[in-house]
Amino acid sequence: MTGGWAAKELTELGLRTLVLEAGRPIVPEQDYVEHKPPWEMPFRGLGDRRAIAARQSVQRSSVSFDELSHVFWTDDVDNPYSTPADRPFYWFRARQVGGKSIIWSRQVYRWSDLDFEANLRDGIAVDWPIRYADIGPWYDHVERFIGVSGQAEGLAHLPDGPFLPPMDLNCVEQHIRQRMQERFGRERIMTIGRVANLTTQHNGRAPCHYCGPCHRGCITRSYFSSVNATLPAARATGRLTLRPFSIVRGLIYDQRKNRITGVRIVDAQTRAEREYTGRIVFLCASALESARILLNSDVGNSSDQVGRNLMDHIKWGGATGQFDGWSDRREIGERPNGIYVPRFRNITARHPDFIRGYGFQGAADRPGWRSALRAPGVGAAFKQRLHDLGPWSMSFWGFGEMLPQADNRATIHPTLVDTWGIPSLHIDCRWGENDLAIHRDMNITAGELLEAAGATNIEHPNGPSTPGGTNHEMGTARMGRDPKTSVLNGWNQSWDVPNLFVTDGAAMTSSGCQNPSLTYMALTARACHHAVDLLNLHEL
């Protein structure tokens, strides 16, 4: 995700840029399989259960892991890590050109000063060194390039962007939006998801054709990924060199000059070691992998904050309810997007039980033939039941902010190594009291939304999720205002080693409740321009 952005920005600014990717190359014409129908899969979409249990026992818990997309997730045997026995953590990892941008859920929401000022206001952790005014133009920059479809709503705490036309709400979602408006006014609103799927031709990429499984690739390049957009842009400059199968073992640090002079890699296939040199280094390996590289290199950590403050978003709170009616209406096509209910807690009134808040994602749909899997009968009448689409139901799934805690921490494991002999991580992370209070409130308010809209049979999920399970891990090399308490300054630049930048989720000082990738991308683009400014001023 961010690696592609660093490649695009740095090459376009005139730098010859080497991208080191731990995994294999991706050739869309061969590797994208979104149009393969179920009957061409040996297990019809159920996945090769035995192989997955043997090799991907962690990765299989990701929501976008399936029989075909499993190739875009790592092998857990080759890439081990540990946790305390009673505190599981899901570390979802993607090693291939394009990384997680191939399998992300593409939801993009801006942060606002409600988020950037939160730590200062609450006296939590450390203050963000930036405010919305610093990142706003970079949100514009990123959104204009990637293409985001969405509906402007004019909310101060969820700023609008230069949106492409929104996708449609279906009939039941329109009804619920209307009923919410009547009951909650502007306090709790529902809008169509803001998603990096195109609804019009955009920068040479085709609009979405609603086939459904985006996490298996997209041959029309209709959603944003590094493979679909940033890496081609970087390649077009003639200044990009991309080296797949390059696992970074560590950074090479020159103590005399206090600079990173290069990177030491091991070739994933041949296991040969190589060194590459450069004037500046951007770590964009994902939050935990970047922390692992820093810790294994023993650089940039004079604050002792590398690996600490690990955050995710808490989920599996919310509700699902059934709607009678609209039985003569159905969805046609697969909309790669749902609804969004922006955060409404602790905006104006203080909630007595917790600080911060959460947003809801979700969708209304009908189950189709799956509702007949357990239906009674045999024969022609039963067969006719397969055509019944079943009742409409609506789900609200909460995504809650997690507070940074110094003890939620990844450290280098004393003995465990990966297949290439690189020391692995031990990850110790648990929800805090505030996080769990947020989770409890999701169940309450999602029920209120469904009741207001007239739903029946309201049920709640069995949350909370396992930390890491939302795939929004972040915070392990935080930005801050003080070198003693943070790893990076306000430009994602290492306080300790000035030619080192970390621009993935590791840089996050707090977690917000919005899906974070857009902010990672904006921070990356901003940091690249700053780094090149410094190079031009001979300050690096």
Place this chain on the structure above:
Amino acid sequence: MERRELIQWLAATAGLRCLESLAPRDLLALGREVHRCAGAPPGRALDAHALQTVTVAAERIIPATDTPGATEAGVSAFIDKILADWHTPAERDRFLAGLPELDARCRARAGKDFVDCTAADQVAVLTALDDEARATSSGEHWFARLKYLTVYGYCTSEPGMRALGLFPLPWRYDGCAPVTR
């Protein structure tokens, strides 16, 4: 198929039954036996008889009407694949232990194996089992598994998805389209 492959195939699994009955050098007899066995080849988890039983049962659950049924959708091959390569040994064994009940009930009813019974007898036996499976509260009844896999296999097959209007894809989104069937 080459003759050597046929012998290997016969030797490999349920074909042993055929191989035992051969005069070793009697090629004509080999040919006849191969032909007979090839007419009802075994699956990987299901022997030839069990596979035939599952095929007929699936077709009675989802019969051909104005649209294809379970047989044309290849449902029994999918069930065999799931039993062989996806289920745990315990899940597979529970299914394999339950399946002969179809023969036992048909023999009690009409003196014949399930596949040789009339369609009416087959449907009666399946309907009774469906009712019993739905009333079971202690774990999943083997018949519930058969029916689940039949529905899943049919609805993910090309004939099934075409019949249900799920294929080809519409290449557009309409969130409020009329239900036409």
